[in-house]
Amino acid sequence: MPKIEGNDIRVGNVLEHKGRVWRVMKTDHVKPGKGGAYMQCELRDLFDGSKTNERFRAQETLERVRLEQRNYQFLYQDGDEFAFMDLETFDQITVGRELIGEPARFLVEGMQCEIEFYEDKPLNVTLPDTVTLEVTYAEPVVKGQTATASYKPAELSTGARVMVPPHVETGDWVTVKTADGSYVEKKRQ
Template structure:
């Protein structure tokens, strides 16, 4: 850990604040007409996801926390648990589905993920930004629909619903953004 000035906090930094670990989401330097400048920081708790807006003056110091990033491979799902393997040591790591959140539906056998660790405790996970999936069901195109509303609902092989262009049919493979949970384009 390293001490930094409150004015040095940037988005993506992880700091220790009020006894918890917080990630800076947004920062804004404010210079009011009276008084000293301060850094308005939107923080997100890395454990429970709560958000907080905090002002940090440049005279204040905070502990910047360095997270360890480790590569893991997704192996399988067992009830509410997801099993991953450390690509270096081959040790297995078990994470609860709720820890991964909605994006757990995008995990595929052998998928590489990055786990953020603090003092060997997992506090975050990053999946690939895009995955290729097969469309399981796609609604038929309604004739006479205007181009502006031409996207139609579809269900992917993992059960996730997305909107796709009218030319996409069941059985086609598509590229999906795992962050926005949205159709990007046909897969090659």
């Protein structure tokens, strides 16, 4: 594994420290009046999700872990388990809802996702930035509501509930961001 010095640590780096694998969530370079400078880091354990804060001096060296990213296709959902197929080897794996998080509500059969692995153990599933889905139910517009920039609740074909502009109706197709479910645009189908 490549080495990294304390002052070269950046947000998103994956490090091996104290026998565990951590993702750097926040960094703050501190230069006190007395003593040497150090990097204050917030770390999240990639396996159990626990967090810790550590200080690394500039001359300290750490092991930087390289994660392997592979493209997978979403196949189906069985309760809180999601099945994916490797697009190169056609091997199938299942991952739990906790690995995907909130974006799981936007998964559609056939969607291509990126899965990060550490020593063949899946750590993270990344969906495309946006997804276009059909609106299966949209609240009716209240008279006078269109005068303001208000949004109304709608349900998408995956069962996800999102907020959409008043002009969106049942049967329309909309594009939403998978990270937070925010409305992007109405699509023509």
